[in-house]
Every structure is written in C-alpha cells, then in structure tokens.
Amino acid sequence: MTLATGMRLVGLDGQSFRFDAGTLCLELLLTGGEGELSKWERLHTPGDLADWIPNSRAGLGDLVQVSAGELAATLRLRAALQRLAATAASGSRAFSAADLSALNEAAxxxxxxxxxxxxxxxxxxxxxxxxxxxxxxxxxxxxxxGGPALDRVRMCGGERCLLLFLDTSRPGARRWCSMDRCGNRHKLRTRRDRHPAG
Ligand SMILES: [Zn+2]
Structure with a gap:
C-alpha cells in the first residue's frame, strides 16, 4: 500500500530487528492481541493507538484522533484479523463468519x-x-x-515465533519474520546439525 518497509520490533529476549508485515491489516497485529499475544499489548488507552498510527504504513501521520469506543472497536477488529490471518497461514480456508462480519462492519x-x-x-x-x-x-x-494475496499470508517458520506477514516478494518464498532473527537462527541451527562436533 505504501513504500514503508517495516517496523523495528524488540523480542522478549531484547533483540531488536526489523519486521515487514507486508500490508497494513497485518501490521496492526503488531500492537498486541489476546492470550499469549497479550505480552506484547501496546494499546491500553486511545492515545496509545493514536501514537502508534504514525509509525504504521497507513500514511496518516499524526492526524488520527481516537475515542475510547474506537479503541474497543480496534481491539475487536484486531482479534478477528489475528484469527483470520492465523487460519489463512495454516492453509485452511475455514474462516469464522463472525470474523468476516467484523471486517465488513469496519469497512x-x-x-x-x-x-x-x-x-x-x-x-x-x-x-x-x-x-x-x-x-x-x-x-x-x-x-x-478476498483475492490472490490470501495464499501469501504466512506465519514465520521460526520456533515459537507467531509473527504473521504478507509475503510480497516476487518469488513468494519468504519464510521468516526477519533474516536477522528467525532466518539467522535457522541457518545457525542447520549449520550446527551438519557439524555436530563443531
Ligand atoms: Zn520469526
């Protein structure tokens, strides 16, 4: 949608890395979520969302004013998007009708x-x-x-990594949230397995 190439994230282990969610709707998932994702929750007040939007690829700068009701609506839409994207990334197309309705309502x-x-x-x-x-x-x-991009919704292949992204690369072979994080860990592990005596 825009030329933005990602956001800087910090893992729970403190490593900082650049992550490109590929599209705005999946970028919103970086603000937190339910269950295990609540460890990353960033949207506690309407101001938190207003502060996050300028860093996103929305291209709206700091013009957005968020009400308490709109924050609640954001958390509902985000939860629906999280389920839809995780379902898509798993290869299933069994989307919940309620989650699709949540998209339509916001759209x-x-x-x-x-x-x-x-x-x-x-x-x-x-x-x-x-x-x-x-x-x-x-x-x-x-x-x-609702289009061909659906086949490009992926979850990072890293162990215990839950990051979801749209693979916008031409060959469509993106596997990792970031080469600097899960891609590199995988490379090191494969190398170690090949040379067990190290
Ligand atoms: Zn990852």
Missing amino acids: AAPPPVPVIGPALERGWASPVTGAQFLSMVARDAVEVF
Whole structure:
C-alpha cells in the first residue's frame, strides 16, 4: 500500500530487528492481541493507538484522533484479523463468519478523505477519526483475504515465533519474520546439525 518497509520490533529476549508485515491489516497485529499475544499489548488507552498510527504504513501521520469506543472497536477488529490471518497461514480456508462480519462492519465506515493543498501537496482532511482509520485497515484486509494475496499470508517458520506477514516478494518464498532473527537462527541451527562436533 505504501513504500514503508517495516517496523523495528524488540523480542522478549531484547533483540531488536526489523519486521515487514507486508500490508497494513497485518501490521496492526503488531500492537498486541489476546492470550499469549497479550505480552506484547501496546494499546491500553486511545492515545496509545493514536501514537502508534504514525509509525504504521497507513500514511496518516499524526492526524488520527481516537475515542475510547474506537479503541474497543480496534481491539475487536484486531482479534478477528489475528484469527483470520492465523487460519489463512495454516492453509485452511475455514474462516469464522463472525470474523468476516467484523471486517465488513469496519469497512462499511467511510475511509479517510484525501485532499490536495495549494502547493499541490497531498494530505488528508483533518482530523481523521479512529473509525476512518479502521475502515482503511478493514478495506486492506478485504483486499488481502478476498483475492490472490490470501495464499501469501504466512506465519514465520521460526520456533515459537507467531509473527504473521504478507509475503510480497516476487518469488513468494519468504519464510521468516526477519533474516536477522528467525532466518539467522535457522541457518545457525542447520549449520550446527551438519557439524555436530563443531
Ligand atoms: Zn520469526
């Protein structure tokens, strides 16, 4: 959707690495989640979401104003997206109808309104509401889950790594969240297995 190439993440072990979720709807999953993912929860207040959006690939800068209701809607949409993406990555197409409805409901809201300024600069009608941002996320998800990109939704192949991404590489052979993290660990492990006496 934009030229952004990812976000800097820090693992629970403290390693910092760059991760490209490939598309906006999967990038939102980096803000946390339910169950085991709650260890990474970043969205405790509406301001937390407003602060996160400028770092995302949404391209909305700091124009988004989020209400408490919109934060709650974000957490619901995010949980649905998490289940849909994990299902897709497992190769199944047995999506929950309720999760698909959650996407449609968010997508039905009007998205941010593009504007052009006097110096021909492109921007957004301000303020952008949290619901408009969610519409953007949900419309992105409809495109991903309703088209050929669905086969490119993957979970990192690393042990205990739960990161989900859209593989946008031309050959479509991306296996890892990041070569600097799980890709490298896999390489080291394969090398060790080949030379057990090290
Ligand atoms: Zn990984």
